[in-house]
Amino acid sequence: MSQRIMIDPVTRIEGHARITVQLNEAGQVEDAHFHVTQVRGFEKFCEGRPFTEMPSLMARICGICPVSHLIASSKACDALLAVSIPPTAVNLRRLMNLAQIMQSHALSFFYLSAPDLLLGMDADPAVRNIFGILAQHPQMARDGIRLRSIGQQIIELLGGKRIHPAWIVPGGVSEPLTQEKREQMLAMLPEAREITLRALSWFKEILPQYREEIASFANFPSLFMALTNADHELEHYDGTWRIVDSDGRIIADQLDPQHYQEYIEEQTENWTYLKSPFYKPLGKKEGMYRVGPLARLLVSESCGTPEADREREELLATYKDVHTGSFFYHYARLIEILYASERMEMILRDPDILNPRVRAHAAPNRLEGIGVAEAPRGTLIHHYTIDEQGLIRSANLIIATGHNNLAMNRGVLQVAQRFIKNARVTDGALNRLEAVIRAFDPCLSCSTHALGEMPMYVQVLDRAGSVVDERIR
Amino acid sequence: MSVFASGSGRTLIIGIGNPLRGDDGLGWAVAEQLAQDGDMACEIRTVHQLTPELAQWVAFADRVIMIDASCEGVPGELRVYQLALSGHPVSRGTHATTPEELIILAEYLYGRCAPVTIVTMTGADFSIGERLSPTLASKICQIGEVVRQLYTNVT
Numbered sequence: 216m217s218q219r220i221m222i223d224p225v226t227r228i229e230g231h232a233r234i235t236v237q238l239n240e241a242g243q244v245e246d247a248h249f250h251v252t253q254v255r256g257f258e259k260f261c262e263g264r265p266f267t268e269m270p271s272l273m274a275r276i277c278g279i280c281p282v283s284h285l286i287a288s289s290k291a292c293d294a295l296l297a298v299s300i301p302p303t304a305v306n307l308r309r310l311m312n313l314a315q316i317m318q319s320h321a322l323s324f325f326y327l328s329a330p331d332l333l334l335g336m337d338a339d340p341a342v343r344n345i346f347g348i349l350a351q352h353p354q355m356a357r358d359g360i361r362l363r364s365i366g367q368q369i370i371e372l373l374g375g376k377r378i379h380p381a382w383i384v385p386g387g388v389s390e391p392l393t394q395e396k397r398e399q400m401l402a403m404l405p406e407a408r409e410i411t412l413r414a415l416s417w418f419k420e421i422l423p424q425y426r427e428e429i430a431s432f433a434n435f436p437s438l439f440m441a442l443t444n445a446d447h448e449l450e451h452y453d454g455t456w457r458i459v460d461s462d463g464r465i466i467a468d469q470l471d472p473q474h475y476q477e478y479i480e481e482q483t484e485n486w487t488y489l490k491s492p493f494y495k496p497l498g499k500k501e502g503m504y505r506v507g508p509l510a511r512l513l514v515s516e517s518c519g520t521p522e523a524d525r526e527r528e529e530l531l532a533t534y535k536d537v538h539t540g541s542f543f544y545h546y547a548r549l550i551e552i553l554y555a556s557e558r559m560e561m562i563l564r565d566p567d568i569l570n571p572r573v574r575a576h577a578a579p580n581r582l583e584g585i586g587v588a589e590a591p592r593g594t595l596i597h598h599y600t601i602d603e604q605g606l607i608r609s610a611n612l613i614i615a616t617g618h619n620n621l622a623m624n625r626g627v628l629q630v631a632q633r634f635i636k637n638a639r640v641t642d643g644a645l646n647r648l649e650a651v652i653r654a655f656d657p658c659l660s661c662s663t664h665a666l667g668e669m670p671m672y673v674q675v676l677d678r679a680g681s682v683v684d685e686r687i688r
Numbered sequence: 689m690s691v692f693a694s695g696s697g698r699t700l701i702i703g704i705g706n707p708l709r710g711d712d713g714l715g716w717a718v719a720e721q722l723a724q725d726g727d728m729a730c731e732i733r734t735v736h737q738l739t740p741e742l743a744q745w746v747a748f749a750d751r752v753i754m755i756d757a758s759c760e761g762v763p764g765e766l767r768v769y770q771l772a773l774s775g776h777p778v779s780r781g782t783h784a785t786t787p788e789e790l791i792i793l794a795e796y797l798y799g800r801c802a803p804v805t806i807v808t809m810t811g812a813d814f815s816i817g818e819r820l821s822p823t824l825a826s827k828i829c830q831i832g833e834v835v836r837q838l839y840t841n842v843t
Contacts, residue, residue, distance in 0.1 A: 278736070326740070345740055346789070349796050357797050364741045378736065 232657075234648055236631045242638045247628035249620070249652060251489035258610045266295055266579065266601050267385060269610075273597065274379050276612075277658060279322065282315035282370060283590030285383040286452070287597040290586025292385030294473075295601060297580035303570040304387030306562050309452045310400075311373050311383065312588065313555040313562075316451065317407065318366025319591035320508070320548040320555075323656040324414070325359025328545055331650050332421060336428065337643040355417070358410045362552065365407045369559070372396045387574035394569060401563050407556040408522070415526060415549045425542060429534075431633040432651045433541035433626025436461035438494055438504035440618070441511040442472070442589050448519035449511055449554060451589040457514045458494060458504065461538045467494075472587035475596055481613065491620045492613060503625070506593025506618040507655065508547035513538060518550070520557035526550045541626055541654045548656070579605045590615050592656055616657040626651045698750040699730035699839055700802070705757055706736055711811025711824050714757040718831045725832070728839050738785040746790055747798035753838055754787060755807045755831065757824070763812035764823045768834060771804040805838055807831060 237246040261272050273288040274281035286308055293300055330343040333352055342350070349356040373392070374380025382389050422429075440458045444450040447457070456470040456478070470478055480495040480502075494502035504510075512531075518524045527550055530537055537543045562568060579601060586597045593615030600608045630651045634644040703719025705712040716734045723732045731749075735742070746752050758767065773791050785793070787806060794801040809831060812821040819825070 346793075349793065353797055356793075360740050360743060360793075360797070364744060367741065 244631040247631045254488045286588045287586040291584040291597040294584030296577040298575040300387040304573040314369035317555045321363040391571040411553045429542045439510035441514040447516040449515045503621040509544045523554035700749040701732045703734040710813045715755040743793035747794035749802040752804040757811040758808040761810040765810040
């Protein structure tokens with residue numbers, strides 16, 4: 216008799232989801248699905264609104280990465296205006312995006328995933344959280360809080376508030392940077408770097424303990440996609456897409472994000488609100504790709520900053536599995552935080568960053584605009600069409616978490632096959648099913664445009680739908 | 689490490705809530721009114737919810753006053769109480785930290801925690817909207833006076 220295991224909801228991720236695991240008649244895992252179960256409808260309710268409202272409206276998709284939506288949305292609006300925004304505005308937007316990457320990655324690593332890494336996948340769920348870290352590793356807890364706080368403070372210094380700043384606007388940014396704020400930001404960055412290097416050092420030390428997780432947490436060949444700049448360095452704001460495979464071969468290069476519909480096909484499934492994009496020329500099976508910090512490190516040829524480059528080189532030289540294993544997303548996240556602190560300092564030391572010319576003004580000159588940037592979790596696409604009055608006719612968003620959907624589903628299946636024995640879900644198996652998802656740091660509020668919290672529910676069902684085992688957390 | 693602007697004093701006032709959910713925006717409305725009045729040398733902040741990062745602020749303040757809407761009691765009912773440090777926290781997640789968890793975090797991580805006073809008023813309507821109910825809108829000045837009194841008593 217076949218059975219199904221359901222985990223609902225998945226915890227310590229951003230949004231609401233559940234996992235089901237289908238067992239065959241012999242009690243072995245046959246299939247698994249990661250379901251995103253809520254919808255918010257941002258793409259629909261913005262229809263008819265003035266396009267100038269879009270950055271502020273779209274930022275409300277998420278409280279963790281609103282800056283990414285501000286940037287992609289404003290870039291789409293820049294395209295509607297048909298303006299080239301001032302170079303200082305580009306760098307100021309970059310700065311805020313990097314600060315957000317710092318705070319978002321810090322949240323993912325220190326708050327959401329460090330409890331698993333520090334306390335162990337089999338630790339009591341009651342203590343496997345930020346307070347468990349506090350009790351056993353107070354320095355790590357202090358570091359996580361401080362690092363996130365630095366990213367948030369930089370966002371606040373630039374945009375006036377930590378969440379949903381309205382400073383990034385169509386045509387540039389609304390206010391130039393002052394010398395005083397620049398100095399405040401520069402003063403915080405050495406501490407951010409010091410914390411990140413300490414976390415990296417610790418993570419490299421404990422990583423060998425997680426051989427089993429490395430081997431089974433979404434460890435399989437796939438494509439990886441990210442923006443790179445003209446020198447093929449790490450790029451979060453502009454550039455073109457490069458796609459590589461797990462052997463490091465370049466599958467496609469210099470893809471213009473403005474033509475994303477030629478490369479990306481969005482498929483829907485009847486069991487989830489999360490779309491399943493894939494690289495169109497290779498079809499769904501071969502075209503599955505991953506995005507986000509690990510993809511960015513694999514796709515680029517260097518970071519372009521000295522310390523991040525050194526860490527990237529060490530990662531690539533030490534672990535062959537890095538080209539297949541999603542557990543390395545944690546590692547990549549730390550390297551990107553390091554990169555962000557270095558790159559922010561470079562941008563801030565450029566004298567032109569204080570240039571008061573930071574916004575281009577224009578009326579709409581095109582009826583269609585596409586904006587693309589790298590959000591903390593990967594490539595983010597905003598695509599709008601407007602009417603002659605500048606009112607939104609249609610909006611299509613492809614979010615980083617959506618790009619990773621096929622890989623996350625396959626990762627859940629891989630973990631289930633490895634850790635679920637005799638149709639029973641132990642606490643350790645339960646946590647690993649969630650932890651494989653956490654490695655991708657999905658933001659479901661963004662990707663489905665969903666709202667809610669995430670408890671966890673696991674059911675084992677037979678083929679007739681009867682519950683034979685159940686776990687609720 | 690200081691979160692306090694120079695010359696702002698070390699009293700921290702935090703308005704808590706979601707200003708898009710009717711009376712849940714009470715904490716923001718009072719905090720914004722106090723900031724506009726500008727007659728107290730203190731740091732005034734507004735947040736949607738308490739998060740672990742706020743532990744730094746709480747640790748390095750001399751006094752903290754949190755203003756929030758409550759859904760318990762009769763609409764318009766005012767409560768003022770001192771928060772006591774006790775026990776070990778149990779995390780409910782990363783999106784919401786309770787005031788009790790926050791002071792424990794501050795104490796454990798930074799070895800100090802300011803005295804925290806909570807000022808709440810029971811809301812009448814938490815549905816989606818940017819306006820407070822008439823009951824609470826008429827109480828902003830009263831709550832502001834309570835906060836001002838608390839501030840004056842310690843400075």
